[in-house]
Structures are given as C-alpha cells and as structure tokens.
Amino acid sequence: MLAVTTADLSLTGWTIAVGAVANVACALLGCYLVLRRMSLMGDAISHAVLPGIALAFLLSGQVHGWPIILGAMLVGVLTSFLTQSVNQLGKVPEDASMGVVFVSLFAFGVILISTSPTARAADLDVDCVLMGRIEFVPLDVEEWFGWTVPRALGVMVPALLATLVFILVLWKELKVVAFDPALATAMGINAALVHYALMAMVAGVTVVSFETVGSILVVAMLVVPAATAHLLTDRLAPMLLLAAGVAVFASVFGAGLGLVWNINVAGMMAVGAGLAFVLAVFFAPQHGVLGKLIRNARLGLRIQCEDVIARLYRMAELHEEADRAETVKHRLGALWSASGGLLGWLAVYRLKQKGEIVAAPSGGIELTEAGRRRAESIVRAHRLWEAYLEKDLELPPDHLHEPAERMEHYIGPDLQSELESRLGQPGVDPHGRSIPPAPPSKPNVLSRDKGER
Amino acid sequence: MFGLPYNTVVVLFGASLLGGSVGLVGCFAILRGRALTGDALAHAALPGVCLGFLIAGERHLGIMLGGAFLVGLLGINCIAGLRRWTRVKEDAAIGFVLSVFFGAGVVLNSVIQRLPGTGSKAGLDSFYLGKAAGMSADDVYHIAAMALVLLLLVALLYKEFKLVTFDSAFAQVQGMSALALDLLLMAQIALAVVIGLPIVGVVMMAGLLIIPGVAARFWTERLGAMLLLSLLFGFLMGLVGSGISSEVAIPTGPIIILTGTAIFGGSLLAAPRRGLVSRILAQRRFQRDLDRRKLLRVLFDLSEPRLPGRAELALADLLQRRSWQPARLRRLLDEARAAGQVAIADGRYALTAGGLQRAAEVARGYRLWELFLHEYPDMALAADLTSESVEPVLPAAIVADLHAKLKLAGRWPRG
Numbered sequence: 001m002l003a004v005t006t007a008d009l010s011l012t013g014w015t016i017a018v019g020a021v022a023n024v025a026c027a028l029l030g031c032y033l034v035l036r037r038m039s040l041m042g043d044a045i046s047h048a049v050l051p052g053i054a055l056a057f058l059l060s061g062q063v064h065g066w067p068i069i070l071g072a073m074l075v076g077v078l079t080s081f082l083t084q085s086v087n088q089l090g091k092v093p094e095d096a097s098m099g100v101v102f103v104s105l106f107a108f109g110v111i112l113i114s115t116s117p118t119a120r121a122a123d124l125d126v127d128c129v130l131m132g133r134i135e136f137v138p139l140d141v142e143e144w145f146g147w148t149v150p151r152a153l154g155v156m157v158p159a160l161l162a163t164l165v166f167i168l169v170l171w172k173e174l175k176v177v178a179f180d181p182a183l184a185t186a187m188g189i190n191a192a193l194v195h196y197a198l199m200a201m202v203a204g205v206t207v208v209s210f211e212t213v214g215s216i217l218v219v220a221m222l223v224v225p226a227a228t229a230h231l232l233t234d235r236l237a238p239m240l241l242l243a244a245g246v247a248v249f250a251s252v253f254g255a256g257l258g259l260v261w262n263i264n265v266a267g268m269m270a271v272g273a274g275l276a277f278v279l280a281v282f283f284a285p286q287h288g289v290l291g292k293l294i295r296n297a298r299l300g301l302r303i304q305c306e307d308v309i310a311r312l313y314r315m316a317e318l319h320e321e322a323d324r325a326e327t328v329k330h331r332l333g334a335l336w337s338a339s340g341g342l343l344g345w346l347a348v349y350r351l352k353q354k355g356e357i358v359a360a361p362s363g364g365i366e367l368t369e370a371g372r373r374r375a376e377s378i379v380r381a382h383r384l385w386e387a388y389l390e391k392d393l394e395l396p397p398d399h400l401h402e403p404a405e406r407m408e409h410y411i412g413p414d415l416q417s418e419l420e421s422r423l424g425q426p427g428v429d430p431h432g433r434s435i436p437p438a439p440p441s442k443p444n445v446l447s448r449d450k451g452e453r
Numbered sequence: 454m455f456g457l458p459y460n461t462v463v464v465l466f467g468a469s470l471l472g473g474s475v476g477l478v479g480c481f482a483i484l485r486g487r488a489l490t491g492d493a494l495a496h497a498a499l500p501g502v503c504l505g506f507l508i509a510g511e512r513h514l515g516i517m518l519g520g521a522f523l524v525g526l527l528g529i530n531c532i533a534g535l536r537r538w539t540r541v542k543e544d545a546a547i548g549f550v551l552s553v554f555f556g557a558g559v560v561l562n563s564v565i566q567r568l569p570g571t572g573s574k575a576g577l578d579s580f581y582l583g584k585a586a587g588m589s590a591d592d593v594y595h596i597a598a599m600a601l602v603l604l605l606l607v608a609l610l611y612k613e614f615k616l617v618t619f620d621s622a623f624a625q626v627q628g629m630s631a632l633a634l635d636l637l638l639m640a641q642i643a644l645a646v647v648i649g650l651p652i653v654g655v656v657m658m659a660g661l662l663i664i665p666g667v668a669a670r671f672w673t674e675r676l677g678a679m680l681l682l683s684l685l686f687g688f689l690m691g692l693v694g695s696g697i698s699s700e701v702a703i704p705t706g707p708i709i710i711l712t713g714t715a716i717f718g719g720s721l722l723a724a725p726r727r728g729l730v731s732r733i734l735a736q737r738r739f740q741r742d743l744d745r746r747k748l749l750r751v752l753f754d755l756s757e758p759r760l761p762g763r764a765e766l767a768l769a770d771l772l773q774r775r776s777w778q779p780a781r782l783r784r785l786l787d788e789a790r791a792a793g794q795v796a797i798a799d800g801r802y803a804l805t806a807g808g809l810q811r812a813a814e815v816a817r818g819y820r821l822w823e824l825f826l827h828e829y830p831d832m833a834l835a836a837d838l839t840s841e842s843v844e845p846v847l848p849a850a851i852v853a854d855l856h857a858k859l860k861l862a863g864r865w866p867r868g
Contacts, residue, residue, distance in 0.1 A: 039548040040489055047656060089729055090721045096488035096667045103660030104714040107707035114704050216555050223548030227541055264563035270556025277549055287540045 014138035014150050015255040019269055021156040022209040023247035025163045026221035029202050031236075031243050034226035035178040040095070041080065042222030044102035045199065046206045046215045048079040050109025053207060058116060069204055076203020077196050079105060134213050134255075134265045152212040159208040166201050167240070170194065175236055213266050220270035221247055228277045231284040246276045303409050304347035306378050309356060310408070312367050313375035317433075376436040381411035383429035383436075384419040390430040391423060397430055413438065461699045467593040468691035468709065471652060474600035475645045476665030476687020477607060480680050481638050483666040484618050490529065490639070492659035493551040495646045497528030499558025499655070506565055514595075518647045525643040528554050555655075583654030583706040592652065599648045603641055607680070614638065615676050657706040664713035665690065671724035686716050739839070746815050746841065748785045749794065751775060752804050753812035753866060760867065765801040813866040818842030820864055821855050828858065 026042075033039050049072040056071025079101055086097035137152045167174065176184040177194045184191045202222070209218045229242035254269025282290050348365065351357045356371030367375060385407045386400040411419070417438055420426070428434050457465075482491055498521035505520030506512065528550040535546040607614065613634055616624040621631040642662065649658050669682035694709030722729050751774045756764035771782060786802060789795040794808030804812055821843045826833050829851065840846045843855060859865050 034542075034545050037542050037544050039542075039544040043492070043548060043551060086721070090671070091727065092667055092670070093483070093486055093488065095486065096483050096663055099488050099492065099659055099663040100667055100714070100717055103656060103663070103710055104717075106656050107660065107710035107714070110707040111703050111711070114707075115702075216552060216559060219548065220552035220556055223545055223552060227545040227549060230545075231539065231541065258560075262567065264559045267556040267559030267563065270553055271560060274549065274553030274556065277553070281535070281539055281541070289538050292538075 011138045012255055012259050014153075015134060015259065015265060016251050018137045018150055018152050018156060018212055019134055019251035019255055019265070020248045021153065021160050022213045023217075023221045023225070023251050023269065023273075024244045025156070025160040025205045026209060026218055027225035027243040027247035028163055028167060028240055029198070029205055030222035030224075030226035031229065031240050032174055032178050032198055033202070033222060034230055035236075039223045039227070040098060041083075041199070042202060042206070043219045044083070044098050045076045045079050045203050046210075046218050046222070048102040048105035048109075049075050049203055049207050049210075050106050051075060051112055052078075052109075052203075053210075054109050054112035054116070058112070069207055072207035073200045073203045075105065076206070077200050079203075080196065080199040134217075134269075135259075137212055155208055156212060159205050163201065163205060166197075170197070174198065178236075213269070217266040217270050220273050221250070224270070224273040224277050225250070228273070228280045231277075231280040231287045234286070246273060249273075249276055300343060301346060301350065304343050305351050305356075306374075306409055308344070308347050308351060309367060309371050309375040310378045310382070312357065312365070313372065313379055316367065373439060377413065377416070377439070378408050380436045380438070381416055382408040383433060384416055384423070384426075385411060386429045386431070387423050387426050387435070388419050400430055463590055463593055464588045464695045464699060464705070465692060467588045467596050467652070468695035468705065469688045470593070470596045470600050470691070471649050472661060472665070472687035472689070472691030472694075472709065473684045474596070474603045474687070475649055475658075475661045476669075476683040476685075476690075477680055478603055478638070478641045478645050479662035479664075479687070480666040480669065480676075480683045481614060481618055482642055482662060483670065484676075485638075488663050488667075489547055489659070490532065491642055491646060491662035492656075493528060493532065493547045493554075494525045494639075494643055495650060495655045495658040496551040496558075497554035498522075498525045498643075498647055498650055499555055500524050500561055501558075502650070503558055503561035503565055507561065521647040521650065522640075522643050524554070525646060526640065529639050529643070581654055583650070583652050583657055583704075588652060595648055596652075599644055603645065606637070606641060610634070610637070611677075618676070653706040653709060657710050660710040660713060661687065661690070664710070664717050668713070668717040668720040671720040671727045686713070689716065744781075744785055745788070746819075747775065748782075748789060749808070749812040749815045750819050752795070752802070753809070753816040756804055756809070756812075757816075757866065763803050765798070765803045767801055771802070815841065816866040817859075820859055820866070821852075824855050824859055824862075825851070828855070 030039070030042060033042050052071035052073075052075030053068050056067040059071075060067035062068065082101045083094070083098045086092050086101060087094045090097070092100070137150045140151045141148050142151045142154060173184070173189050173194050176187060176189060177191050181191045184194070206215070206218050206222075209221075213221075225243040225246035226239070228246045229239040232242050233239050250269045250272035253272030253275070254265050254267075257263075257272075258265035258268035280288065282288055285291050348357070351371065352359075352365075354370075355368055356374060357365045358368055360366040382404045385404040389395045389400050389403060390397065420435075420438075426435060479491065482488055501519075501521035501524030502517045503520075504524065505517035508520070509516040531550050532543065532546045535541040535549070536543050541549070613624070613629055616627065617629060617631050617634045617638075621635075624634070625631050645662070646658055649661060653661060665683040665686035666679070668686050669679045672682055673679050690709050690713040694712040695705050697703075697712070698705040698708045720728065723731075725731050726735075748771075751771060752766070755766055755770060755774070758764075768779070768782070771777070771786075772779060775782075777785075786795055786797075789808065790797060794805060794811055796803050796805050796808075818841045822838065825836070825843055825847065832851075837846050844852055847855075856865075
C-alpha cells in the first residue's frame with residue numbers, strides 16, 4: 001500500500017491541484033458569508049441547487065456546461081429570495097425559513113432526478129452530487145497546449161478566476177455590505193444587488209465544484225476555512241489569504257492521507273479543514289481559547305502582585321514608627337493565606353525577580369524603592385477611587401473598599417491625577433488615610449494637560 | 454389491514470408516527486431559535502453510526518444508534534462551546550459541525566466499505582437519503598418506543614419546557630436548571646434524529662424537524678395548541694407522503710417533505726390572523742376604516758364653523774383639504790351616504806344628523822390624539838395610535854387631563 005510510484009504521485013498531485021482550486025474558490029466566497037453571519041446560506045444553496053441542476057439537465061440534455069451552471073445560479077438566487085420572502089411575509093424566523101426553503105427545494109430536486117429515466121441513465125445520481133468523486137478526477141483527462149490535465153481543472157480554474165475577478169471588482173462594495181449594510185445603503189451601494197450577486201456566485205461555484213468534490217466538501221469549504229481565518233485576523237485581506245491557505249492545506253491533507261490510506265478524499269479534505277479550525281480555536285493568538293486563558297492568567301498574576309505590594313505598603317504605613325521588618329515578618333503568615341496558594345507564591349517569586357521586593361534581614365519580605373513606588377501608585381489609585389465613590393456616588397463608607405480593591409489595578413497615572421483634581425486635591429481618603437502623592441518624575445499637571453487635549 | 458398490502462401498512466404507520474413525534478420536539482427547537490441545530494445534528498450523527506458499526510463489527514442497530522446519539526450530542530456541545538468560548542458565531546459553528554462531522558462520517562463510511570465481507574452489508578447509504586419504503590415492523594416498534602418516550606417527557610416536563618423556552622432567565626430564578634432542560638431538549642431531538650435518520654435520510658430529517666412546527670406557528674399563539682398542531686402536521690406529512698409514495702413510484706423521503714411544504718404553504722397563506730391572506734385583508738380593512746374616519750373628520754372640520762347650522766360642501770372643498778384621488782373620494786362618499794351619514798343635494802354634500810354625531814365622535818378622538826402627542830411626546834411610542842380615540846388605550850388620569858385640556862381650548866366637538 002505504501003509503495004508509491006511516480007504514477008501515484010502525479011495522481012496525488014492532480015487530485016491536490018483540483019481540490020485546491022475548488023477549495024480556494026469556495027473559501028474566498030465563504031469569507032463573505034461568515035462575516036455576514038450567513039454561513040448556513042452556503043449549506044442551503046448547495047442543497048437547493050439540485051432542482052436547478054435537474055431542470056437544466058432535463059431541458060438541455062447535458063450533464064456539464066453552461067445550462068447546468070446557469071440553472072444552479074438561478075435557483076441559488078431563488079433560494080435566497082424565497083428565504084427572505086418567507087422570513088418577511090410569514091414572520092418566520094430566518095433560520096427556520098431557510099430550512100423550509102432549502103429542504104423543500106432539495107426534496108423537489110431528488111424527485112426530479114429519481115423519477116426521470118434519462119437522468120438516471122446519464123449517471124446524474126444523488127450520491128455523486130453529495131459526495132463527489134475527486135478520486136476519479138485525474139483519470140478523466142484532456143489535452144491543454146500539449147499538457148495532459150484533468151478535465152475538471154478546465155472547469156475549476158475558470159471558476160476560481162471568475163471568483164477572483166468578482167471579489168476584486170466588487171472589493172469595496174462587498175466589504176461595506178459585509179460589515180455594515182446600512183452604511184452601504186447610505187453610500188449609494190445597492191446592498192440587495194450585491195447580496196444577490198454574491199448568492200449567484202456562491203451557487204455557481206458550488207455547482208461547478210459539485211461534480212469534482214461533492215456538496216458536503218463544498219459546504220465545509222464555504223464555512224470552515226473562513227471561520228478559521230476569522231479566528232486568526234481582524235482584517236479582510238489577510239482573512240481571505242488565510243482562508244485560501246487553509247483551503248490549500250485541507251486539499252493537501254485530504255488528498256495525501258486519503259489516497260495513501262485509500263479512504264474517501266473529499267471527506268478527508270473536510271476533516272483537514274476541521275483540524276485547522278480546531279487548531280485555530282485553541283491556538284489563535286488573539287481569539288484562541290488558550291490565548292485567552294493565558295491572558296487571563298497573566299492578568300490574574302499582575303493583580304496578585306499588585307495586591308501583595310499594596311499590602312506590604314499598607315503594613316509598613318501602619319507601623320511606620322515600629323520595627324518595620326519585625327511586623328512584616330509577624331504578618332507574613334496572614335499574607336500567605338490571603339494571597340492564595342500557588343498564585344500568591346508565583347506573585348512573590350515574580351516580584352522578587354523584578355526587584356520590587358527583597359528578603360528582609362529579619363526573615364520576612366519588604367519593599368525595595370522600586371516596589372515602593374509601584375505600591376504607592378496602586379494605593380493612590382485605591383484611595384482616590386474611594387474618595388471619588390464617596391463624593392460623587394455618595395456611597396456609604398462601608399461600601400467603598402470592595403469596588404476600589406477591584407478598580408485600583410486599572411487606574412493609571414493620568415486617570416489618577418484627573419480624579420485628584422476633580423476631587424479638589426483631597427489629600428486623605430474617606431477613611432482618613434493619606435493619599436500618596438503622584439510620583440515627582442511625572443508632573444501630574446503635564447499629564448493632565450495631555451489627557452485633556 | 455384496510456385492504457392494503459402489509460408492507461404499505463407498516464410504512465404508513467411508521468412514517469406517520471415518526472412524523473408526529475419528530476414534529477413535536479421540532480417545535481421547541483424552532484421556538485428557541487435553533488431550527489438548524491437539528492440539521493447539524495442529523496449530519497453529525499453519521500460518524501457516530503459508522504463508529505458504532507466499526508465497534509460492533511456488524512450491523513447492530515442499538516450500538517449504531519447509540520453512537521449516533523453520543524456523537525450528535527458531542528456536535529451540539531461543540532456548537533454551544535464555540536459560541537460561548539470563541540468569537541465564532543452560531544451560524545459558522547453549526548456549519549463547522551455539520552460539514553466536518555459529516556465529512557468524517559463519509560471517511561469512516563469509506564473505511565467500512567473497504568472492510569472485507571461486512572462492508573457492503575452496513576447499509577449506511579440509506580443514511581444519506583433514507584429508505585422509508587423499506588421500513589420493517591422492527592423499525593416501527595423502535596419508532597413507537599421513541600414516540601412514547603418523547604410524548605411522556607413532553608407531557609411530564611411541559612411546564613418546565615415551556616418556561617425555559619420563553620423565559621429561561623425566569624426559569625433559572627425558579628430553581629430550574631436551564632442547562633439541564635436544554636440538554637434534555639437537545640437529547641430528545643437527537644433521539645428523534647437518530648431513529649428517523651435511516652428512514653428519511655439526513656436532509657429530509659431537518660425538514661421533518663422544522664416544517665411541522667413552523668407551519669403550526671401560523672395557526673396559534675399558544676404552546677399547547679402549537680405542539681398538538683405540529684404533531685398533527687408531522688403525522689399528516691408521514692401519512693400522506695408515504696401514501697403517495699406507495700401509489701406512485703417516487704422516493705418516500707422527498708415526497709414526505711413536499712407534503713410538508715404544501716402544508717406550510719397552505720398555512721402561510723390561509724391561517725387566520727397570522728396567515729398572509731388574512732393579514733392582507735386585515736390591512737385592507739384597517740385602511741378602509743381609516744379612510745372612513747378621515748372623511749368624517751374632514752366633513753366635520755368643514756361643517757364645524759357653521760354649527761348648529763348645516764354646511765353644504767362641494768366636492769372641490771373636500772378635495773382641497775386632502776390629497777384624495779377624486780374617484781376614491783367619491784366612492785367613500787357613496788359608502789357614507791349608504792350608511793346614512795351623508796346626504797346629497799344638487800351635487801353638494803352635507804352631514805345628516807346621525808352623520809354629524811358620528812363625525813363629532815371621530816373628530817373628538819382625533820383631536821385627543823393630537824393633543825396627547827403634543828402633551829406627552831415621550832409616551833407616544835408606547836401607545837397604540839391605531840385606536841379611534843384615547844379612552845380604551847391610555848390611563849384614566851391622562852384621559853381626564855386630555856379631556857379637560859381639549860375643552861379648555863374650545864376645541865371639543867359638539868355633534
């Protein structure tokens with residue numbers, strides 16, 4: 001099974017090429033569907049075009065070619081139109097109306113095909129439309145300028161080119177309609193026209209891809225690469241490129257493993273795209289689950305660090321005259337329990353590393369000069385916020401500490417000096433403790449001016 | 454039975470039972486805005502069926518359906534998880550589960566078909582398009598058992614399901630676990646999908662879940678009635694569809710769906726209140742009512758300065774006041790004359806005594822509304838302005854205030 005010959009290689013190569021071309025065309029259009037939250041329109045259209053194909057076949061007698069593509073495009077637009085009509089006229093929720101429309105059209109198509117003897121004779125069977133037969137694509141070849149290439153490439157390459165031209169020509173329109181249809185209308189773009197043009201393109205590419213890769217792979221390629229790309233970037237052009245990249249990867253993955261293991265290639269391509277999606281879900285830098293977890297953990301650690309040094313500062317403040325180190329050592333047990341296990345330990349370790357705390361000669365820990373400066377800023381933020389809550393929101397004194405304990409980590413020097421000047425340089429917080437002054441290195445007048453400008 | 458071949462009876466019975474029970478649970482999916490979740494589930498079940506077959510090593514229905522159930526639930530949890538933890542929107546999440554799970558199923562299916570001996574016997578092809586006509590008595594027993602489970606669950610937990618469907622926050626306050634109920638609902642849908650899948654196929658399954666509920670929604674505003682109707686519609690889809698298919702040689706699944714499409718279309722057009730025809734008629738009626746009121750108001754406004762005398766008005770006077778189409782105005786005047794509100798003499802129109810009284814009423818309502826919009830602009834959006842006057846709509850205190858102000862301004866119409 002693993003004895004790969006050159007013939008196998010070129011077979012694999014052509015399968016990959018045909019798959020990649022079909023997948024990229026679908027993935028590019030899919031980006032606009034995903035952005036408009038209409039991914040399922042791809043699913044709906046790819047099922048609903050069946051009667052279009054069947055009718056065009058019955059009228060023209062051809063299995064391939066323009067009549068089929070036109071028939072499919074018409075029914076694709078019709079699907080979208082009917083969905084909106086049912087949604088608006090019948091006040092049926094959009095997803096339900098889409099379901100009713102595409103299932104009905106599909107059922108109609110199945111009946112058309114299965115009752116027509118000519119359709120059955122022409123091998124227009126439903127299983128083929130559903131699953132495609134990409135494995136056989138390299139076997140059905142034709143001559144191109146002296147090259148022997150699969151016939152499917154002669155259909156898929158123009159389809160991809162048409163998709164590229166469509167996107168480049170209507171770049172601005174598609175973009176505005178995808179992100180803000182109301183703005184598009186205000187800009188004089190006919191949003192409905194752009195919408196139906198997109199639907200027609202989706203239907204056209206869908207039906208062209210059907211005979212090579214099958215409808216289920218088309219649905220996968222319309223949704224999954226675009227959704228993957230959307231997890232990786234916030235910009236449209238990179239999103240299109242990434243989606244195309246995922247589509248190519250899926251094609252290589254599916255054709256490679258599918259042919260080596262002798263299993264369904266189209267299905268493997270869908271699985272490949274799914275794999276890329278799952279990876280993106282976990283590892284995408286900005287929007288991935290792991291990235292979010294790490295950011296949350298970082299934030300948690302920062303807050304913990306700040307809580308530790310703020311606490312040290314307060315203890316030192318309470319016992320300014322007493323032996324500072326002795327007190328800190330005495331209270332260390334309380335500090336540990338309050339800091340919370342591992343995260344507290346990590347915070348102390350990190351603070352030591354950054355040189356904000358050091359081991360005190362007496363055995364406890366104490367703030368260094370750098371730590372003291374940072375702690376001052378946090379305590380300043382805390383007490384200013386308490387003062388603000390008391391004065392402007394008129395909260396009772398016993399309701400001040402909790403919100404301030406949370407807010408203190410998010411109030412920077414600019415906001416601090418703004419609060420201070422708004423409160424009229426209070427000097428002490430509502431509990432009578434003094435508010436540390438702003439650090440002299442950054443004169444607060446200057447930073448406030450900046451803030452206001 | 455009934456003079457029909459045994460097989461036909463089995464299929465009729467099974468299909469209608471399946472349609473009814475699937476329609477019942479589909480209702481909840483639609484009301485919760487999850488119509489297409491059933492579609493995703495039907496697709497996601499395929500790899501489960503294949504895995505079940507691979508594990509059992511033979512066509513063991515129980516294990517295959519168990520696999521489908523478990524993988525289907527996994528798919529639904531994927532959708533929920535993606536929506537909760539990532540920026541992936543629900544539509545893309547459904548699309549992902551639907552296509553990738555199904556792709557995996559296609560792959561596993563090709564693995565099975567490669568297995569020596571057993572592969573071709575797996576009979577997995579029917580999962581794509583279904584084989585309703587080939588239903589056996591065993592299948593019917595399965596359907597009946599499922600129908601019983603679904604019916605019992607819905608009957609026992611009716612109140613809970615209702616609450617969680619319409620106000621899940623309130624349900625949680627009441628101490629119900631919205632999550633558990635949601636999962637139970639999804640499990641019900643998964644059960645229905647798994648049983649129905651080999652019979653009607655993946656795509657038709659979605660239709661069976663959606664169509665009865667959507668059609669039922671046109672006829673009623675009440676959950677209980679909607680569930681019953683949905684059950685009935687699903688039942689009819691199965692019965693009529695499989696009946697037609699046994700007479701004419703066409704596949705059962707699609708004709709069941711098209712039967713449903715017909716029921717849906719009929720409901721969309723003909724249902725009272727929510728149907729298209731009755732909504733258009735109601736719109737027309739309202740428009741005509743509005744026109745009549747407008748005519749009376751204009752007649753009153755023109756007659757008012759000469760009260761208690763009688764004002765005789767030319768058609769031109771009326772035309773000047775409003776942008777009527779002359780033909781439309783004439784028709785309205787004819788109607789008013791037929792109702793005894795307007796008299797014509799020498800081509801001039803005048804309100805009769807009865808007409809004057811009615812016109813004063815209409816004018817009073819209109820002026821009160823005008824005053825209301827002027828005095829209470831912040832309440833305007835909340836009020837039903839289609840009512841003829843303010844009394845049935847607004848709080849009594851405001852009504853009294855408006856009455857007083859209108860009288861004070863000397864604009865109170867006296868008929």
